[in-house]
Amino acid sequence: MSARILALVGSLRAGSHNRQLAEAAAALAPEGVTVELYEGLADVPFYNEDIDTAAGAPEAAARLRAAAAEADALLLFTPEYNGTMPAVLKNAIDWLSRPYGAGALKEKPVAVIGTAFGQYGGVWAQTEARKALGVAGARVLEGVEFAIPGSVTRFADTHPSEDAEIVAGLPALLAQVAEAAAAPAEATA
Template sequence: MSTTFSLLGISGSLRAASFSTAVLRAAIDVAPADTDLTLWRDLAGVPPFNEDHEDDPGPAVTAMRESITAADALVIATPEYNTSIPGQLKNALDWASRPYGESVLVGKPVAVIGVSTSDYGADWSQQALRKVLAVSGAEVLETRLCVPRADALVDGDGRLTDTETTGRLRDLVVDLRGLLRHETKAA
């Protein structure tokens, strides 16, 4: 009996030509055969977090929470804006982490990727994202992937062309699958 692992890719960038999204598309291409990685594309539709509405957040937040719940694990690729994660991504995670005690992030395995045009590969935003996820109860994969100088690694068609980065991306997905397999055996 074979198991297919369901991963949900979330890009922290809203740009049409996002390098973070390009990295996630590459992850789809390099994911092993027993891994179904789909890209969630509705970040722009998530309204600003308002605690007054956390019990009845509206359809965009409900759909996001359902997508996260349905996935075995998440792969989040984030750019770095002013040394941190983009506001829209933080906002979505605030919604996902609420209401208190009902977070869809609790126990959810998550791999984090930092993507930047700088020499540091969004290292600071990756650290901030890891902190937010950990506080929200997610199980953050220890394996780190920083993708520096992404503008030189993604071609004009939005494809990741660097074989070293592609290999590291595949390793990250395999590590996340390994974490899922470990949890499946423990259950």
């Protein structure tokens, strides 16, 4: 089993627990699976059809599209902001959904996980992200979920890569994503 999984982190904060969770994913990936953290979501302008033309897209958006197109699958890490996903993640989905019907997300296997302060670990944000990804044409992996509650206290003194639940669960989740990447779209639908 081998796969290149592109990780998009919905928090831009340097000390983000979701970024740390993505780092843990990269460190705990099974043999043959590579998790690459995408750097540069903060540079991608808000989606606007006036700047996304046949002549091209802004450089930061074009880089994001190229990285997603080259990956075998995507894994989104989302905190929960006011009951939904952060704007930076929604904006990435919007750019990756274009051009309509042929964007970098088309039939691409994608899973959404994350951690949040609340007792449910950001499930609302994850649900909203899955919905947007499905509408955008991605092959959203049902049942490949991981919501880690209590991030502020849980990771105050511990990196997610040292958390027993994460060490046990993340490699199995990454293996599911890699298996979906290897399978034809019809087989996992």
